[in-house]
Amino acid sequence: MPKRIETGGATVTFTFDGRPVTAIAGDSVASALAAAGITRLRDSVVSGAPRGIHCMMGACFDCLVEIDGIPNRQACMTLAAEGMTVRAQQGAVSVSEGGRA
Amino acid sequence: MTRNEAASDTLVIGGGVVGAALAWGLARAGERVTVLDDGDIVLRASRGNFGLVWVQSKGANMFDYARWTRRSADLWPEFAAMIGEETDLDLAYEKPGGMHFMLSETELEAARARNFAMKDVTGPDDYGAEIVDRHELDKIFPGLGPDVIGGSYGHHDGHVNPLKLLRGLHIAMEARGVRYVSNARVESVAKDGAGFAAETAKGRFSAAKVVLAAGHGTTELAPALGLDMPLRPEKGQILVTERCATRLLPMPTHVLRQTDEGTVLIGDSHENTGYSTASYTPVLTDIARHALRCFPALAALKVVRSWGCVRVLSPDGCPVYHASETCPGAFAIACHSGVTLAAAHAMELAGVIASGSFGDRFAAFHPRRFSHAQAH
Numbered sequence A: 001m002p003k004r005i006e007t008g009g010a011t012v013t014f015t016f017d018g019r020p021v022t023a024i025a026g027d028s029v030a031s032a033l034a035a036a037g038i039t040r041l042r043d044s045v046v047s048g049a050p051r052g053i054h055c056m057m058g059a060c061f062d063c064l065v066e067i068d069g070i071p072n073r074q075a076c077m078t079l080a081a082e083g084m085t086v087r088a089q090q091g092a093v094s095v096s097e098g099g100r101a
Numbered sequence B: 001m002t003r004n005e006a007a008s009d010t011l012v013i014g015g016g017v018v019g020a021a022l023a024w025g026l027a028r029a030g031e032r033v034t035v036l037d038d039g040d041i042v043l044r045a046s047r048g049n050f051g052l053v054w055v056q057s058k059g060a061n062m063f064d065y066a067r068w069t070r071r072s073a074d075l076w077p078e079f080a081a082m083i084g085e086e087t088d089l090d091l092a093y094e095k096p097g098g099m100h101f102m103l104s105e106t107e108l109e110a111a112r113a114r115n116f117a118m119k120d121v122t123g124p125d126d127y128g129a130e131i132v133d134r135h136e137l138d139k140i141f142p143g144l145g146p147d148v149i150g151g152s153y154g155h156h157d158g159h160v161n162p163l164k165l166l167r168g169l170h171i172a173m174e175a176r177g178v179r180y181v182s183n184a185r186v187e188s189v190a191k192d193g194a195g196f197a198a199e200t201a202k203g204r205f206s207a208a209k210v211v212l213a214a215g216h217g218t219t220e221l222a223p224a225l226g227l228d229m230p231l232r233p234e235k236g237q238i239l240v241t242e243r244c245a246t247r248l249l250p251m252p253t254h255v256l257r258q259t260d261e262g263t264v265l266i267g268d269s270h271e272n273t274g275y276s277t278a279s280y281t282p283v284l285t286d287i288a289r290h291a292l293r294c295f296p297a298l299a300a301l302k303v304v305r306s307w308g309c310v311r312v313l314s315p316d317g318c319p320v321y322h323a324s325e326t327c328p329g330a331f332a333i334a335c336h337s338g339v340t341l342a343a344a345h346a347m348e349l350a351g352v353i354a355s356g357s358f359g360d361r362f363a364a365f366h367p368r369r370f371s372h373a374q375a376h
Ligand SMILES: Cc1cc2nc3c(=O)[nH]c(=O)nc-3n(C[C@H](O)[C@H](O)[C@H](O)COP(=O)(O)OP(=O)(O)OC[C@H]3O[C@@H](n4cnc5c(N)ncnc54)[C@H](O)[C@@H]3O)c2cc1C
Pocket: B013, B014, B015, B016, B017, B018, B019, B036, B037, B038, B039, B042, B043, B044, B045, B046, B047, B048, B049, B050, B051, B052, B053, B054, B184, B185, B186, B187, B213, B214, B215, B216, B217, B218, B221, B235, B236, B237, B238, B268, B309, B310, B311, B312, B334, B335, B336, B337, B338, B339, B340, B341
């Protein structure tokens, strides 16, 4: 389980599946979630197996979450911001002629 | 460090889709095969391609190539089933036919003329490509953009997950006893007594026959064996979207295909940028813009990856198969569309190579056609 090696500093608060998460300013969404002990960020669209952080540098696309209504955002590449609504993902997106369903 | 203890009938140099298909086929023909492959840093078209098993329009400039492509497409269902059975891997191969969208009258007329010129290439087997109008297209592809005026439908086209194909071939060939040696870049290969020997970073390997199937690496190894492999690089860039639960594409098109797992692949460019695999936004923008003209709904999907990859192309784009005249038992095989041709390579070409010579086959694919062109 990853642990913070630096503490203190200004904090921001966002929610993950409705539950408040406190991040330190400058945290990515992924590092804030990891520090809060949240590991299951989505389920694989293909196998249904749980997925969480892996490379933490934008290469692996494992840590995809829905942020403020937009799915498939890389938690490790997105800065945590005050008031963000982050959700775990299940299933793939659907589209219709009018856009996302 | 020498690891040449185990004798081999054939050395296959290169473990991409061409080398692996041949190695599997040679093992199936009863041969003991060693595959010598380079590492991860070299150009590897087999890991960056689009995954089409595509027949229509192939070989418009060489009907032998059109027939060979068709032969491979006909073999593909059996080939995919065999690799599937031997590996427990689903290659995600499908053969629903394929569509080439036409966005202008000029394009549509060219396709009509090409289909007409090729209608008899496979004789009674039916070439199997026909022009469909917008009305027909709307029934197959709901949500098509207004700029698409028609299409060319190829009955024999299909697609596969090319990474699973490569993986499947590797598992299946090793299960059939093929020895695969990675990070064994062949520095030189030459005649050695009655056979051939290759010098690699992992020692010396020898066998009675040798097949050069090293993609762009083949050109430099070929002359020592009396082989000729003129190849040129051409870059293609591909975009990949997030997975989409909606089935947008019931069949692949020549530049769009939705995988069984939902992602949409958007290809691909034809760029003369040497051996560079760099990916640049201006070209990706053009690719995306064209895709949106075909399918406006794609605008709702996020692109999660893009890459550039270098094609293995001969001067006329058709395969080059060369059996050495001066060193019998040495072969060089290269082609664009190594995914499409994988079934024919595995199930037919390998057997011909196992026999030791091409006999009267593959004359059209001999590289002498290029020197001939230069002499005039
Ligand atoms: C963008 C793009 C899209 C494409 N789309 C399609 C498609 O939709 N359908 C289709 O059929 N084809 C497609 N292709 C073409 C297809 O990918 C190639 O024809 C095929 O991968 C060629 O395989 P190969 O084994 O000859 O080459 P490679 O994949 O390049 O493999 C060559 C191998 O040889 C090894 N090697 C090189 N030098 C040496 C050496 N000195 N010693 C030992 N090993 C060596 C390398 O490590 C490598 O593993 C596409 C290609 C590109 C670039």
